[in-house]
Each structure stands twice: as C-alpha cells, then as structure tokens.
Amino acid sequence: MAASSAAGSSSGSLKRLDDHQQKPPCIPIDTLVNHLLVAKRSLSSMNHVLRANELATSARLSHQEALLLGAQTAFVRNSMLDQVTILTRVRGSLQCTYEWGKRDFKKLVKAMDEVDTELTGTMDMLRDTQVQSTLQPSDRKGLTLLDFVDETSVHDMREAMKRSIQDLQGIQVSFDGDLLRFETDIRNLRKTLSAAPLPTMEEDSQPATASLLFQMEDHSATMASLLASLTTHFDMCVTAIRTTEGAAALARRRVAEGMQSEGSEEVSISGVIAEQESHMSNLEPKTADDQAEMLKVVVQDAEEVDDVVFEIQDHLANMEQEYTVVQKYLIRAKASYTSILESFAMLGEIGDRLGDYLAAEEDFKQRWELEKEAVFGKLEEMREMRKFYEGYASAHGSLVLEVERRRAVDERVQSIWRKAQESVDKILEADRASRETFRQDVGEYLPTDLWAGIQGPARKWTVVQITDDESAAASVDRTPAQRSAIVDGESKVTLD
Known part of the structure; x- marks a missing residue:
C-alpha cells in the first residue's frame, strides 16, 4: 500500500514491491x-x-x-x-x-x-x-x-x-x-x-x-x-x-x-x-x-x-x-x-x-x-589317620621280628630243657641202679613198714609249658618246694 501525501502522513498502508503508479479512474x-x-x-x-x-x-x-x-x-x-x-x-x-x-x-x-x-x-x-x-x-x-x-x-x-x-x-x-x-x-x-x-x-x-x-x-x-x-x-x-x-x-x-x-x-x-x-x-x-x-x-x-x-x-x-x-x-x-x-x-x-x-x-x-x-x-x-596306619604297618614288621625272636627263645629253652632232661635221665638211671643194688644188699633185712619209700620206684621229672594263668593256679595248689620249681613262668617241673 502506498503512502498518502495528501493527508500529510508519512506512514503508508499496504506496501508491495510492484506498487501501481497509474492514475486511478473515478471510483463508484x-x-x-x-x-x-x-x-x-x-x-x-x-x-x-x-x-x-x-x-x-x-x-x-x-x-x-x-x-x-x-x-x-x-x-x-x-x-x-x-x-x-x-x-x-x-x-x-x-x-x-x-x-x-x-x-x-x-x-x-x-x-x-x-x-x-x-x-x-x-x-x-x-x-x-x-x-x-x-x-x-x-x-x-x-x-x-x-x-x-x-x-x-x-x-x-x-x-x-x-x-x-x-x-x-x-x-x-x-x-x-x-x-x-x-x-x-x-x-x-x-x-x-x-x-x-x-x-x-x-x-x-x-x-x-x-x-x-x-x-x-x-x-x-x-x-x-x-x-x-x-x-x-x-x-x-x-x-x-x-x-x-x-x-x-x-x-x-x-x-x-x-x-x-x-x-x-x-x-x-x-x-x-x-x-x-x-x-x-x-x-x-x-x-x-x-x-x-x-x-x-x-x-x-x-x-x-x-x-x-x-x-x-x-x-x-x-x-x-x-x-x-x-x-x-x-x-x-x-x-x-x-x-x-x-x-x-x-x-x-x-x-x-x-x-x-x-x-x-x-x-x-x-x-x-x-x-x-x-x-x-x-x-x-586324615594325616593322623595315615600316620597311624603307616605306624601300624611298621609295627607289623616289628611284630614279625618279635615273633621270630620269641620262637628263637623258645627253641633255646627247649634245647636247654632237652639237655637237662638227658642229664636227669642219666641221673635217674644211676639212681635206679643204686636202688636195685641197695635192695639186693640190705633189702631182705629191713622191714617194709620201716619206710614207705623203701621199695618205691624212683621219681620221674617232666618239663611242660604252661600259661601265666596256669602258672598262677599251680602256684596256689603246689607245695613251696614244688612252687620253687617253676622256671621263668613259662615251664614247670613236675615231680611224679
């Protein structure tokens, strides 16, 4: 829109770039x-x-x-x-x-x-x-x-x-x-x-x-x-x-x-x-x-x-x-x-x-x-258990040696007793001969009731093995002389 100079105003109304400048006709x-x-x-x-x-x-x-x-x-x-x-x-x-x-x-x-x-x-x-x-x-x-x-x-x-x-x-x-x-x-x-x-x-x-x-x-x-x-x-x-x-x-x-x-x-x-x-x-x-x-x-x-x-x-x-x-x-x-x-x-x-x-x-x-x-x-x-079982195995070896040692002891004892038995047998055989000689020499003069053992046989000695319990029982039943015959608590001497 153009400005209105006739009204004395510098401000116009609508403004366009292609402002028309032609003179308007009479307006109805x-x-x-x-x-x-x-x-x-x-x-x-x-x-x-x-x-x-x-x-x-x-x-x-x-x-x-x-x-x-x-x-x-x-x-x-x-x-x-x-x-x-x-x-x-x-x-x-x-x-x-x-x-x-x-x-x-x-x-x-x-x-x-x-x-x-x-x-x-x-x-x-x-x-x-x-x-x-x-x-x-x-x-x-x-x-x-x-x-x-x-x-x-x-x-x-x-x-x-x-x-x-x-x-x-x-x-x-x-x-x-x-x-x-x-x-x-x-x-x-x-x-x-x-x-x-x-x-x-x-x-x-x-x-x-x-x-x-x-x-x-x-x-x-x-x-x-x-x-x-x-x-x-x-x-x-x-x-x-x-x-x-x-x-x-x-x-x-x-x-x-x-x-x-x-x-x-x-x-x-x-x-x-x-x-x-x-x-x-x-x-x-x-x-x-x-x-x-x-x-x-x-x-x-x-x-x-x-x-x-x-x-x-x-x-x-x-x-x-x-x-x-x-x-x-x-x-x-x-x-x-x-x-x-x-x-x-x-x-x-x-x-x-x-x-x-x-x-x-x-x-x-x-x-x-x-x-x-x-x-x-x-x-x-478990370690203690293993240690115990190893000790058990080791003890078994010692036990074997102990058994062998005891067997050797028994053999030595038996050897000694065999030798002793042989000596005793010799003594008893000499005793038997002496008894027979005694009866022949004076037997007919002595009355039989003077001594009960005058015609008795010679005593017999036997070595047998006994246990500790048997040894204790035998010690109670026997006389002091018989108890003194017990040797090492393992064997006994029996007097017949």
Whole structure:
C-alpha cells in the first residue's frame, strides 16, 4: 500500500514491491463501499496476530522450560554416571573376593586330593601286605593287614570331606547369586540411562531452537506490521466513505443488509464513522487533490488486501510449524527428564540393596573361613589317620621280628630243657641202679613198714609249658618246694 501525501502522513498502508503508479479512474460509491467492507473483514486477521503473539510467548516459555529441564537432566545424568562408576568399582571389589574364593577352593581341593591320595596309598599298602602265616589263625588264611582295620572311619572321613566341598560350593553359589543380582542391577541401570532420550539444541533435520524463536518473533513482528497496514487501510476507507457524499449512508445500508442476509456477526461501521466525525483524523483530506490522492491509495491498497491477509496467514502457518518443533523439543526434554528420574529412582533402589550386597561379601568371608578351618581339621585328622596306619604297618614288621625272636627263645629253652632232661635221665638211671643194688644188699633185712619209700620206684621229672594263668593256679595248689620249681613262668617241673 502506498503512502498518502495528501493527508500529510508519512506512514503508508499496504506496501508491495510492484506498487501501481497509474492514475486511478473515478471510483463508484459501490466500489468504495466494497473496499470498506473488505478492509473491515481483513481486520479479522487480528486473531491471527494474537495467536502469533501467543505462540511466540509460549514457544519462549517452552524453550526456557526445556533448557531448565535439559540442565537438570544433564546434572542428574552426570551424577548418576559417577554413581554407576562407583557401583562398578564396588562390584569389581566383590568380584575380586569371589575370585579369591575360587582360587582358595582350588587350593583346598588340591590339598584334599593330595591327602586322600596319600591315605589311599597307605590303605592299598595295608591291603597288599599279607599277615605272617605264623600269626594267622588256623581257620583263617590269606589275611592282610587291612582285614584288621576298621575302614568305616576312613569312609566317614571321606564323606565328611565331600560334605565340606559341597558346603564350600554352596557358599560360592550363594555369593555368586548376590553378585549376579548386583550385576543385573548395574546393567539395567546402564540400559535405562542409555535408553533415556538426550535433549539437544540441534537435530540433523531441524534448525536450532534458538533460531526458531528468533524466526517466530520476526514472523510475529511482521504480522503486527501487516495488521497495522490493514488498519491504516481501513481508516483510509472510512475517511473516504465519510468524505464522499452519499457513501456513508450506502455503507450503513449495505452492512445492515449483509448482516440480515448472512446472519453473520459483522461489526457495524457506524461507530467507526461517528468516531472519525467527532474529531479530525490525520488522514482527513484538506484539498481536492488530497481527496483524489487518498482515493488513489485506497484503490491501490484494496488490490493488495487479500495478499496481505494471505501473507499473515502464511506467517502464522510457519509459526505453527515452528511452534510444533519447539514443543517436540520440550516433549523430548520432559521425556528425558522423566526417564532420568526413573533411572534415579532405580539408583535409589540399588542403593538400598547395596548394604545387602556388602553384607553378603562379609558373610561369604566368615562362612568361608569357618568352613576352611573345618576342612583343615579334617585334613589333619586324615594325616593322623595315615600316620597311624603307616605306624601300624611298621609295627607289623616289628611284630614279625618279635615273633621270630620269641620262637628263637623258645627253641633255646627247649634245647636247654632237652639237655637237662638227658642229664636227669642219666641221673635217674644211676639212681635206679643204686636202688636195685641197695635192695639186693640190705633189702631182705629191713622191714617194709620201716619206710614207705623203701621199695618205691624212683621219681620221674617232666618239663611242660604252661600259661601265666596256669602258672598262677599251680602256684596256689603246689607245695613251696614244688612252687620253687617253676622256671621263668613259662615251664614247670613236675615231680611224679
């Protein structure tokens, strides 16, 4: 729209690049009234301008809220990442404890295997060692040293060691379950953090949000300027109607007819005309040339009213699109903030369970040490058992030597007794001959009742082996002279 120099105003109405400079023809009143009605309808674009201002204000507030949420989200997220790092280190410490337990378990099992192998070797040695034939009872032959050993204690000890291994494995499984739950918590927390959308000021397919705000403000300012041009054009139309004879009455009638026929809520222009009549407007033409110039401007601007209205609508459409982008950014910021709050709540739950995980580590150490002490005790018992059985095998060799020594003693005693028996037999034979000579020489002179033993035979002496019990019983029953004949508690001399 062109400026109205005739009205003494430097401000124009609608401005176009291809501004018409041709001289307008004489304008009929109907045309002038139509221009007024169109100008009046164009002022409904004020709603678009108000909407634009509302969008710009809301977008600015949304942008501020998104920035605030983004800052809070980033702060909480960075803090949580630090906490995740700490939790990971704690998890690593617990894993080290678990790995120590696994290594210690391998050492214990190796020690158990070594002791059991040694004990098994000792038992096999007892099984392979035959008992000296002279030591075996007559009704049982082919006995080994193992036949005289109660293997139940060995089996019980091995079963106890197996139970200890199972207990150690149970302790490991229990602690491993706690570690698995801890690892699952950390993994789920990391997954939640990774899945949380990150609000950014720029996206690949969209301009920066700040630039959008500037564009929206520029759109809003342009729309306000265009609305001001439409308002100026309307004022000029009102002035033209008022200063043209018969135009005001026709305009009132046309407006009334339009309202009745269409049932619209068109605002009456009577008040506007009356308001301009009450005081002189700066658009008021002072001369006929001013009047002609004003009419020329009105006609030129009337051709551009629809274009200006469309331009306002186009700016509003662009603002709606840009506002949608800003709102999407806000929605994403809210989603990210909500997600980070959920992750923070999950972190709090993990923190509540952290004490249980640390207590599980301490419980693992205590139970492990107690069970390990029990295993060491059983290992010592197995070593003592093996030592005893090796002593038993060694004692068997000594027993064989002892039996041989005693047999040699018995043979020596028997040899001595045989020699003694031979000497006694010689003495008794000489005694028999002396007795016979005595009877022949004086026997017929001595009465038989003078001495009961005068005709008795010579005494007989026999050496027999007796036990300790028999020796004790014989000592009670015999006379002192007979008891004195007991030699070494092994043999006795019997006087017949």
